[in-house]
Amino acid sequence: xxxxxxxxxxxxxxxxxxxxxxxxxxxxxxxxxxxxxxxxxxxxxxxxxxxxxxxxxxxxxxxxxxxxxxxxxxxxxxxxxxxxxxxxxxxxxxxxxxxxxxxxxxxxxxxxxxxxxxxxxxxxxxxxxxxxxxxxxxxxxxxxxxxxxxxxxxxxxxxxxxxxxxxxxxxxxxxxxxxxxxxxxxxxxxxxxxxxxxx
Amino acid sequence: xxxxxxxxxxxxxxxxxxxxxxxxxxxxxxxxxxxxxxxxxxxxxxxxxxxxxxxxxxxxxxxxxxxxxxxxxxxxxxxxxxxxxxxxxxxxxxxxxxxxxxxxxxxxxxxxxxxxxxxxxxxxxxxxxxxxxxxxxxxxxxxxxxxxxxxxxxxxxxxxxxxxxxxxxxxxxxxxxxxxxxxxxxxxxxxxxxxxxxxxxxxxxxxxxxxxxxxxxxxxxxxxxxxxxxxxxxxxxxxxxxxxxxxxxxxxxxxxxxxxxxxxxxxxxxxxxxxxxxxxxxxxxxxxxxxxxxxxxxxxxxxxxxxxxxxxxxxxxxxxxxxxxxxxxxxxxxxxxxxxxxxxxxxxxxxxxxxxxxxxxxxxxxxxxxxxxxxxxxxxxxxxxxxxxxxxxxxxxxxxxxxxxxxx
Ligand SMILES: Cc1cc2nc3c(=O)[nH]c(=O)nc-3n(C[C@H](O)[C@H](O)[C@H](O)COP(=O)(O)OP(=O)(O)OC[C@H]3O[C@@H](n4cnc5c(N)ncnc54)[C@H](O)[C@@H]3O)c2cc1C
Ligand code: SF4
Numbered sequence: 246x247x248x249x250x251x252x253x254x255x256x257x258x259x260x261x262x263x264x265x266x267x268x269x270x271x272x273x274x275x276x277x278x279x280x281x282x283x284x285x286x287x288x289x290x291x292x293x294x295x296x297x298x299x300x301x302x303x304x305x306x307x308x309x310x311x312x313x314x315x316x317x318x319x320x321x322x323x324x325x326x327x328x329x330x331x332x333x334x335x336x337x338x339x340x341x342x343x344x345x346x347x348x349x350x351x352x353x354x355x356x357x358x359x360x361x362x363x364x365x366x367x368x369x370x371x372x373x374x375x376x377x378x379x380x381x382x383x384x385x386x387x388x389x390x391x392x393x394x395x396x397x398x399x400x401x402x403x404x405x406x407x408x409x410x411x412x413x414x415x416x417x418x419x420x421x422x423x424x425x426x427x428x429x430x431x432x433x434x435x436x437x438x439x440x441x442x443x444x
Numbered sequence: 445x446x447x448x449x450x451x452x453x454x455x456x457x458x459x460x461x462x463x464x465x466x467x468x469x470x471x472x473x474x475x476x477x478x479x480x481x482x483x484x485x486x487x488x489x490x491x492x493x494x495x496x497x498x499x500x501x502x503x504x505x506x507x508x509x510x511x512x513x514x515x516x517x518x519x520x521x522x523x524x525x526x527x528x529x530x531x532x533x534x535x536x537x538x539x540x541x542x543x544x545x546x547x548x549x550x551x552x553x554x555x556x557x558x559x560x561x562x563x564x565x566x567x568x569x570x571x572x573x574x575x576x577x578x579x580x581x582x583x584x585x586x587x588x589x590x591x592x593x594x595x596x597x598x599x600x601x602x603x604x605x606x607x608x609x610x611x612x613x614x615x616x617x618x619x620x621x622x623x624x625x626x627x628x629x630x631x632x633x634x635x636x637x638x639x640x641x642x643x644x645x646x647x648x649x650x651x652x653x654x655x656x657x658x659x660x661x662x663x664x665x666x667x668x669x670x671x672x673x674x675x676x677x678x679x680x681x682x683x684x685x686x687x688x689x690x691x692x693x694x695x696x697x698x699x700x701x702x703x704x705x706x707x708x709x710x711x712x713x714x715x716x717x718x719x720x721x722x723x724x725x726x727x728x729x730x731x732x733x734x735x736x737x738x739x740x741x742x743x744x745x746x747x748x749x750x751x752x753x754x755x756x757x758x759x760x761x762x763x764x765x766x767x768x769x770x771x772x773x774x775x776x777x778x779x780x781x782x783x784x785x786x787x788x789x790x791x792x793x794x795x796x797x798x799x800x801x802x803x804x805x806x807x808x809x810x811x812x813x814x815x816x817x818x819x820x821x822x823x824x825x826x827x828x829x830x831x832x833x834x835x836x837x838x839x840x841x842x843x844x845x846x847x848x849x850x851x852x
Contacts, residue, residue, distance in 0.1 A: 253849065293847035296836070301849025315458070315743065316736035318486040320503030337500070339490050342764040342818060346773060347736060349826035350848045351819055 246329060248400050249373065249384050251302050256292065256394040258300025262386035263288035269374055269385035272359045284357035289371040290386050290395075291352065302394055304386070305352045305371035307331045316347035321368075330373040335360065338367040445470045447749055448532055448540055450522045451548035451684075452476030453485065454735060455716025455742035457504060459546050462746030464512045470750070473515045473540055475522050475532065480572050481506045486735055488575035492603035498579070501572050522549075527692040527709050544711050544749040547688065547699055548742060551681035551717040551733055556591065559652030563659040566675045569596050578676070582607055585674040589613075589662045591650060593620035595763065597678030598633075602767065604676070605640050612643040612670060614650065614662075624763050626779040626801060629772065629813045632794055636770045645670075681733055683718040696720050698731040703755045705745040713749055715741035724758040725776035725810045725828055732759040760829055764818065770797065773821040776811035776828045777803055786810070791842045800842045807833045809841070823848050 264276060271279035271286035279286050295301040307324075311331045314322040321337035322344065324330065333344075335358065344353050345368075353370045361367045374384035382388070387397040447463055449456045452474050460472055482504040490496040509516040517540065524533040525545070532540045553568035560566075565581050567574055586609060590601040593615030601620075604611045613620065619630030620637070634644065649665040653675065661669040683698040694700040694708035698720030705713050705721070716738035723730035737759050747754040762775040780786040780803060790801040792815070802824075803811035808831055812824045824841065827834070834841075836850060 253852070291847070293849055294845055295849040295852065301847065301852075303848055312736075315739040318484055318735055319500075320484060339487060339496055340766070341486070341490075342766070342771065342773070343486075343736065344822075345819055346762050346764050346775065346821050346825055348822035351821075351823045353822075354819060 246399065247383075247397050248307070248329070249304065249371075249387055250396050250398055250400075251304065252394050252396065253295070253299075253301050254394075255392050256300035256302050257392045258292060258294075259392070260292045260300075261389045261391070262290050262302060262395060263292055265385040265389035266290045266371075269377060270359065282359060284359060284361075286359050287354065287356060287369065289352075289354070289369060291354075300394075302386075303350060303352055305331065305348075306350060307371075307373065312347040312349065313344035313353065316343045318343045325375070328373065328375070328378070330375055332372055332375070333368050333370060335362065335367055340366050340368065342368070344368055445750075446541065446543045447472045447546070448542035448544070449474045449546040449548055450476075450532060451546075451550055451716070451718070452478060452482060452516075452518070453548060453550045453716060453738065454482070454503075455550070455718075455738040455745075456546065456548035457482045457508070458739050458742030459548060459715060459746035459749065460512060460514055462743050463750050464514075466747070466750040466752065471515070472513070473517060473542075474509065475517045475520075475534065475540065477519070477521045478571060478573075479518045482508055483572055484735075485570070488569065488572055489599040489603055491572075491575040492569070492578050492600065493606040494579075494603075495606075498572065498576055501575075522687055524687050525689060525693070525712070527689060527712070530711070542711070545713065546742075546745055546749060547685070547707070547712065547714040547718055548716045548738075548745075549684035549718045550738075551683050553596070553677065554680045554682045556650070556677055556679055558650050559663070560654060560659070563653050563655045564657055565659045565673060566653060566677070568677050569600050570681070578674075581674055582609075585609060587612075587672045588674040588676065589670055589672040590676050590678060591662075592678035592680065593617065593644075594623060594678060594680050595621065596680070597676075598765070600676035600678050601637065601642060604674070605637070605642060609674070610641065610643070612645060612672070613637075614645050614648045616647060618646055620644075621763075621765075621774075624761070624774045624778065625772070625813050628790070628793055629774070629778075629799055629801065629815055632770065632797070632799060632815055633765075633767050633772060635794065636767050640768050681717065683720075683731060683733075685718055696729065700729065703757070704748045704753060705741060705756055706748065713745045715745040721756070722758040724760045724831065730759065730761070732761045734762065736762070757829070760825070762825060764821070770815055771818045773814040773818040774812070775821065775825045776809075778811040778813045779803075780805075780811070787838075789838045789842060792816075802838050802841060804834070804838055809834060809838075817844065820846055820848075823851070827851075 266288040267286045268279045290304040319339045321334045383397045387395045481502040483501040520535045523535045588604045588609045590613045619634045651665045652663045654661045699714040717733040744756045765772045787804045792798040799815040801813040809827045
């Protein structure tokens with residue numbers, strides 16, 4: 246079972262994933278068409294600024310158990326057993342934002358959605374691109390990310406590699422974390438600039 | 445193993461589901477007062493305001509008990525517990541023996557004492573039946589009075605305003621939701637409600653209701669008459685624990701439980717609105733009568749009843765409300781009035797229609813109020829709940845771009 250794995254240390258903050266995500270969740274399906282659509286399709290992955298202004302891609306982790314699911318006042322959140330994806334039922338959601346309180350990552354947004362009920366905001370979050378995956382495609386954010394910050398892989402492999410990277414970072418081995426040289430430099434500069442400003 | 449659950453709200457339902465997940469053959473009996481399929485209690489306020497239909501209330505199938513192999517005893521209340529002989533006594537005198545018992549009876553509206561309570565169109569607001577009756581009464585109603593400015597009073601007033609009624613709210617504190625928010629946020633909420641037509645009267649005591657068949661006015665203690673054709677009473681709730689023998693099971697405001705949600709009596713557990721347990725932000729015992737608490741406590745009680753010891757770290761007050769164009773999120777201890785050792789930081793306010801207030805004790809966040817941009821509220825909630833020492837200056841958490849990534 247593949248999942249999207251986020252490698253924040255590789256993110257360059259280009260926000261291509263946000264555009265790809267919004268496009269993938271539009272009725273039109275192309276970037277240009279999506280910009281003209283009403284209601285406006287919006288991304289479900291959010292690149293925010295980290296502590297040192299570095300890019301930080303944030304999306305639903307499809308937690309198990311999912312705190313939003315037990316907090317949902319309308320029974321609108323459930324998990325698809327076969328894929329592990331946590332889904333919000335567009336028809337049942339009452340836009341109460343109880344899930345925003347429950348989500349420890351702050352990844353749920355509230356607005357009208359091209360596929361949602363007309364003129365009624367609802368809770369919107371990552372659905373693991375379920376509609377693409379059934380067609381044999383990979384999630385749009387992964388497809389577009391050229392920095393390797395988002396990957397689509399079996400959770401066990403990904404987790405193992407991730408743990409190795411973190412472990413190496415802790416022991417301070419020279420070759421880690423495994424980030425391309427250019428990215429590391431970019432992050433270093435951003436961090437230095439910020440620290441200078443805050444002095 | 446025979447499990448008996450008293451109460452078929454979300455706490456009882458969640459416990460039953462976990463017990464069945466863990467044990468396919470255990471006998472489960474549920475005793476419940478309400479005969480309607482398991483439903484979303486908070487959603488009744490959406491039914492009142494008209495944004496959701498009554499038909500959408502159920503959150504489990506109509507065949508819930510059958511599907512899970514639960515023996516339902518519905519339509520009557522448990523009248524007592526015989527702790528010595530391990531059985532529940534029903535209102536009709538019948539007894540139900542248990543090996544493990546869960547008290548998940550929730551809460552009832554706090555009753556008021558007043559003359560004329562029997563008049564038509566005077567409602568409490570707790571059950572789907574209340575909601576259905578309220579909606580049926582809307583047709584001929586123009587002017588409503590809401591007693592109480594707590595969560596339920598607020599939701600009643602909001603719903604009636606949305607239905608286009610003229611609403612007067614009678615409250616004791618200067619602003620609604622005084623238990624949930626601080627003065628600044630309370631006044632912002634009040635202003636937004638008033639902007640949409642709410643009338644608020646502070647410090648009025650109701651003596652009774654006047655009318656021939658239907659309520660026609662609220663009578664105050666000074667003899668003043670407030671004309672109205674509909675009244676909703678929202679003066680808080682009381683845990684349903686009158687049937688519990690207090691000499692055998694420790695009861696305070698709620699039924700007192702430890703971190704395994706066990707009461708002071710062997711093999712008896714409690715969860716949800718009826719339970720009183722450690723509050724993470726206040727650092728003392730508290731009844732947090734909230735849906736997510738009831739659902740999670742129900743699950744954890746279910747684990748413990750099924751023999752898997754699982755601790756519940758503690759409860760936490762939290763609320764999200766949409767007040768017309770203001771989104772309000774509050775969590776933890778938002779207004780430590782006279783206590784020492786708290787530091788608060790805030791930004792925004794009435795003029796901005798945006799507000800953030802954080803309450804900090806030592807190096808930990810213990811409370812937050814957000815008005816506007818509430819999406820990151822869950823991150824703050826997690827910081828409070830996990831008692832995470834803050835690595836960032838609190839001011840950084842107030843900034844608009846604050847997100848989870850900054851905590852790493
Ligand atoms: C209008 C309204 C709005 C709300 N909005 C929110 C919100 O936005 N967010 C939020 O978190 N929470 C909200 N709540 C609170 C939430 O509904 C409760 O916290 C939750 O329903 C508690 O679940 P429970 O299972 O503990 O109790 P309950 O839902 O009260 O269920 C207990 C059941 O047990 C039955 N019972 C009681 N005594 C007995 C007995 N002796 N024998 C047999 N059966 C008995 C009762 O009739 C009831 O059916 C709201 C509540 C109301 C009324
Ligand atoms: S906003 Fe929708 S999905 Fe989120 S808790 Fe409320 S009903 Fe559930």
